[in-house]
Amino acid sequence: MHLLVIVSKLYFLGAILSIIRYNEVGDHMKTVGIIVEYNPLHNGHLHHIEETRRLSSCDTLIAVMSSSFTQRGEPAVIDKFTRTKMALENGVDLVVELPFVFAVQNADIFAETAVRTLDLLGVDEIWFGSEHGDIAALQTIGDVLESDAYNDLVRRYLKDGNSYPTASDKAMRDLHPNDIFDQPNNILGIQYLLAGRHVNPGISFHTIPRHKSGYYDDIADGEAIQSATAIRRMMVEGEDISPYVPASVAKRLFGRRAVTYEDFHEPLQAILGRATADELYQIFHVTEGLEHRILNISSFHSVQHLIDQILTRRYTNSKVRRTLAFILANVKESDVPDFEVPYLRILGMNDAGRAHLNTIKKDLAVPLVTNVKEGIHPYLDIELRVSKLYSIASDIDVFQAEFKRLIF
Amino acid sequence: MHLLVIVSKLYFLGAILSIIRYNEVGDHMKTVGIIVEYNPLHNGHLHHIEETRRLSSCDTLIAVMSSSFTQRGEPAVIDKFTRTKMALENGVDLVVELPFVFAVQNADIFAETAVRTLDLLGVDEIWFGSEHGDIAALQTIGDVLESDAYNDLVRRYLKDGNSYPTASDKAMRDLHPNDIFDQPNNILGIQYLLAGRHVNPGISFHTIPRHKSGYYDDIADGEAIQSATAIRRMMVEGEDISPYVPASVAKRLFGRRAVTYEDFHEPLQAILGRATADELYQIFHVTEGLEHRILNISSFHSVQHLIDQILTRRYTNSKVRRTLAFILANVKESDVPDFEVPYLRILGMNDAGRAHLNTIKKDLAVPLVTNVKEGIHPYLDIELRVSKLYSIASDIDVFQAEFKRLIF
Known part of the structure; x- marks a missing residue:
């Protein structure tokens, strides 16, 4: 066989191999x-x-x-x-x-x-x-959130008795006034x-x-x-x-x-009616005496009525709802050791x-x-x-x- | 004052005192x-x-x-x-x-x-x-119930896998055949x-x-x-x-x-849906693996349906109902140290x-x-x-x- 033919066949083989390789690795599926x-x-x-x-x-x-x-x-x-x-x-x-x-x-x-x-x-x-729709602007906010200045401010606002959302909002306004974070x-x-x-x-x-x-x-x-x-x-x-x-x-x-949450009215009546303070305290999200605040509610005619009675400046709507979800599911803090x-x-x-x-x-x-x-x-x-x-x-x-x- | 008059007055006073005393202590209110x-x-x-x-x-x-x-x-x-x-x-x-x-x-x-x-x-x-209406006949049954012979028989029938009511009924029939105990x-x-x-x-x-x-x-x-x-x-x-x-x-x-018990359908769904085996095991009346038997019930369309799924020869109707009541009330065995x-x-x-x-x-x-x-x-x-x-x-x-x- 002529050398050139052999070389060209090798080239051809190489091309085929490279196509196969490209398909396997190089042609990455996005x-x-x-x-x-x-x-x-x-x-x-x-x-x-x-x-x-x-x-x-x-x-x-x-x-x-x-x-x-x-x-x-x-x-x-x-x-x-x-x-x-x-x-x-x-x-x-x-x-x-x-x-x-x-x-x-x-x-x-x-x-x-x-x-x-x-x-x-x-x-x-x-x-x-x-x-916002602008990734760079959001990244800038991210930088602020990770800064020491921001975290010091949040701590200060929390100490003043603000809820976490309010404290973080105030801190952000101080450092980077705009409405993106809202x-x-x-x-x-x-x-x-x-x-x-x-x-x-x-x-x-x-x-x-x-x-x-x-x-x-x-x-x-x-x-x-x-x-x-x-x-x-x-x-x-x-x-x-x-x-x-x-x-x-x-x-x-x-x-x-x-x-809706209203479908869980009777379940929550039963669960809260039978719960002890100790049991409630062990539930994830139940912090800072929330167990007593909840158990002191003697009755509620709807889940919204229950939520309204739990809400304070510190326990925001989402926090209360998340807490009720964890109470319903009976998930204790010790059940979730890590993320x-x-x-x-x-x-x-x-x-x-x-x-x-x-x-x-x-x-x-x-x-x-x-x-x-x-x-x-x-x-x-x-x-x-x-x-x-x-x-x-x-x-x-x-x-x-x-x-x-x-x-x- | 003539002595006789004084004596008769003293008698009279004594009679009054005795009436008062009788009313205070002797005339016991039944x-x-x-x-x-x-x-x-x-x-x-x-x-x-x-x-x-x-x-x-x-x-x-x-x-x-x-x-x-x-x-x-x-x-x-x-x-x-x-x-x-x-x-x-x-x-x-x-x-x-x-x-x-x-x-x-x-x-x-x-x-x-x-x-x-x-x-x-x-x-x-x-x-x-x-x-029955005859206290003596009931007392006789009471004597049997407190006898060693009866208690030995009950233990033997329990060992054979009978429920407590059945075992005690059989023991009674052996020792004192009549229908009073039924x-x-x-x-x-x-x-x-x-x-x-x-x-x-x-x-x-x-x-x-x-x-x-x-x-x-x-x-x-x-x-x-x-x-x-x-x-x-x-x-x-x-x-x-x-x-x-x-x-x-x-x-x-x-x-x-x-x-009725059916009013507790959703509460029981929620309580049993969220309970862990350990928690259920601690409830009064939950014995001999009943916690697993209950938790293995994946759903029930009524409380009666739940009860029917729990019932066995050993867990009688009343035992199951009492257990559910204690589950509802969240009363643990340790909560009732004595009677x-x-x-x-x-x-x-x-x-x-x-x-x-x-x-x-x-x-x-x-x-x-x-x-x-x-x-x-x-x-x-x-x-x-x-x-x-x-x-x-x-x-x-x-x-x-x-x-x-x-x-x-």
Whole structure:
């Protein structure tokens, strides 16, 4: 054989090998993470999903989603399995559970554990919605939050008897006067950025401006994007939410029962009626004599009436709601020794999600849970308890559903 | 003055003094005790009260009454304050509470603590209703129950896997074949007799034959006396119970809500959904792995469905119901170190009851509680918890009522 032919054949072989190698390693499939609650998934969320896919050109979109209770301490308006289906039907490839013990927490812990979860799943980027829409401005706020000056000021304002949100707000105003820090999705976004700094500086963060700046707003006429709060209120009142949610969501929610905190009136009456101060004191979030404040309430004609009686300058609405959620779930401070992510629980996925999982699963630092049973991890056992409790209010038996095949 | 006149005057004075003395000490006011639940008070109970007063010729009739839950572990169909009023309106002079921790117990503990309570209140006699109506026959059964032969047999039958009621029934049949021991009010009566033997042999016991022998019977046409079970069922179904209860009771119960175990469906869902095995194991009555048996029940569509799933040969209906009551009230085994009567809590009285209390109160061995507050005794604190829980189902706020003036 002529030498040139051999050389050219070797070149050819080399080219083929390099193509194979490129496909295996070089042609990296881009994976993006988002942090969601979908309570319920509405047109604003769809916009976030679509813009994230378009702007990032990702191959796989992973959502980490709060389970049965939200970060603000409320029971989700609809069960987590239905919310998973809504996510998969609207552009998400893989839904991972943010467990109750991580989700029903201050913004910093919520953000930290959500970002850790996405990092374990190998995301390259995290895209979040924010009122501001400018990542650099949010990073600047992040710098302030991590400064000694800021933390000294917060401590001083706390000493003056302010709640944590008020103290941090005042400190921020002193150091960096603007209104970025006031808006809930900016606050969460900043916490994502801070979490990213120590979880994995290799993850890049991007933000998509939210259409609506409000969070608690009433329905504004003629707008296809409304606040989740307004949509939930409509659901509870049995009104038609189809103008404000994707068609698939409207279909899924049609005829379903909206869960609210009021559904837990009798359970809370029973639990608080029978609790001792010692038992209550051991519950996570119950601090500074809150157990006595709660037990001194002799009766309440609604959960809102209970919340109103607990509220003080220091115990904000979200703090009280989160506390009640932990009381309901009977989660003690000693039950949550740390915020390391101990497993990844898959709620649902499509083929792209499954392909991504197959790629990463051999190198995963924590167990992947697709078939739930008791005894895998204490946090998952708590999750099962939460599902039993959520089932009191839900029109589906969420506890039984935990053991069924995951959603494709 | 003539000597004879002086002597006759002295005689006269002596006679007056002896009359005064007779009235102070010798003319002992006869006090009789009865042990009741009045769930609700019906014509059979009225017959028991009237016959007791007539046959004993007592001056004062004292009732010790189960509080919010009965000996069989059920929530009372109507609150304890209304039941107290019904007692006072139908011939009882003084109503004392048998606390939850004593009432919701096996027949022997129920009887022992009720008899102790009446003994502390200085009763001369205790009169109870029974199917048999012959005190000597019941005493004979009592002798058998205290014999070694009987207790050996019970142990042997328990070893064979029988429930306690079955084992004791079999042992009794072996030693003393008759049907006296089968009937619930005979069983309680025998336990009163046994309690009397060691509490105070000075108390004499008397029995009044019950008109109806049944306990679980349906309403029998044309009879003014019906079983409490049948009357409760009618109350739940909103039927007219006035033929079967005194007029004052019919008036009191008109339009009132009948409480049943089903009212505690959601509370039990929440409490069992959130409980850990360790927590459940600590509850009084939870024995022999019952905590796992209960926690393995993934859901129940009614309290009856829950009870049906717990029942076994060993865990009888009453045992399961009592266990659920203690779970509801969150009463741990360590909360009830003994069955000494630590206080006497007066639920209501008339002038005769008050006069009797005034006579005995300076010599009382335990505190008399007429004004309830927290911290008097752990058993009374438990009672307040029970009242909070009972209020979930009751149309009156029983917890608030605890702190009001007692009933005259």
